[in-house]
Amino acid sequence: MTALPGGERRFDWRRSGIGAVTILALVVILALWQRAHPYSIETSVDIDATPQHVWTTLTDFDAYSEWNPTLTGMRGEVEEDERLAFENDGTEFTPTVLEVDENRLLRWEGHVGVVGIFDGEHSFTLEALPGGGTRFTQSEQFRGVAVLFFTETLRSETAPSFHAMNAALRDRVEGDRVEGENEGATRG
Numbered sequence: 362m363t364a365l366p367g368g369e370r371r372f373d374w375r376r377s378g379i380g381a382v383t384i385l386a387l388v389v390i391l392a393l394w395q396r397a398h399p400y401s402i403e404t405s406v407d408i409d410a411t412p413q414h415v416w417t418t419l420t421d422f423d424a425y426s427e428w429n430p431t432l433t434g435m436r437g438e439v440e441e442d443e444r445l446a447f448e449n450d451g452t453e454f455t456p457t458v459l460e461v462d463e464n465r466l467l468r469w470e471g472h473v474g475v476v477g478i479f480d481g482e483h484s485f486t487l488e489a490l491p492g493g494g495t496r497f498t499q500s501e502q503f504r505g506v507a508v509l510f511f512t513e514t515l516r517s518e519t520a521p522s523f524h525a526m527n528a529a530l531r532d533r534v535e536g537d538r539v540e541g542e543n544e545g546a547t548r549g
Contacts, residue, residue, distance in 0.1 A: 399482075399502035400512050402520045406527040410534045412464045412487040412495045418534050419467070419485060419497075428533040431522045445469060449522075456483065472505075479505040497530060499523045 408415055418424070422435040429435070434453075437445035439461055446455045456471030459482070466486050473479040486498040501523075503515060 399504045400508050400515060401500065401502045402515060402523060403498060403500035404520065404523040404527055405496055405498040406524075406531050407490065408495045408497055408531045408534050409493070410495060410537075411493070412489050414537070415487050415495045415497055415530070415534050416464045418530065418537065419487075428529050429526060430529055431526045439467060456481075473507075477505055479503070479507040479511070497527060499527055 420439045425432055425435045431449060432447045435445065435447040437443055439458065441458050441461055443458045444455050445458060446453060454471045456469040458469045460466060460468040464487060466484065468484040470480065470482045481501050481503050483501045488496040490496055
């Protein structure tokens with residue numbers, strides 16, 4: 362506001378415009394910096410089963426409610442450019458599948474609100490271990506201007522949920538494998 366003679370005040374559009382442009386420039390710079398420097402979480406677990414067995418369990422979304430403590434209501438097709446849908450902590454997400462390499466990799470990207478505010482690129486990687494077994498790695502790279510304000514929540518809540526899902530997947534796959542072996546022994 363600019364004071365006029367007689368005490369009247371007038372809005373100064375020029376100063377307001379400069380302020381708005383400055384704020385917008387800072388948001389864009391922050392978004393670009395954060396895009397280049399994502400906040401990452403990565404967790405792994407070794408599973409005593411083949412990558413094919415782990416993949417079958419991982420991509421059987423209909424059975425998630427039986428074992429998966431974090432990704433509930435998962436649905437969709439495991440195909441590139443398809444949309445998945447799931448609920449996490451009461452919020453529904455609809456990420457787009459970016460890459461599928463059967464028995465090795467499933468990767469998707471989702472956004473909270475507008476792209477650039479809070480984005481996540483999630484991946485499940487299956488690595489065959491020497492001597493048998495699979496190393497299952499779950500990771501996510503978080504990008505966007507809001508990520509800087511949520512790193513503590515991501516560290517304290519999201520990372521433990523990854524560990525919980527990894528352990529549940531291991532228990533489910535290894536339990537299925539043992540059940541299959543027991544059924545084969547019973548029939549034989």
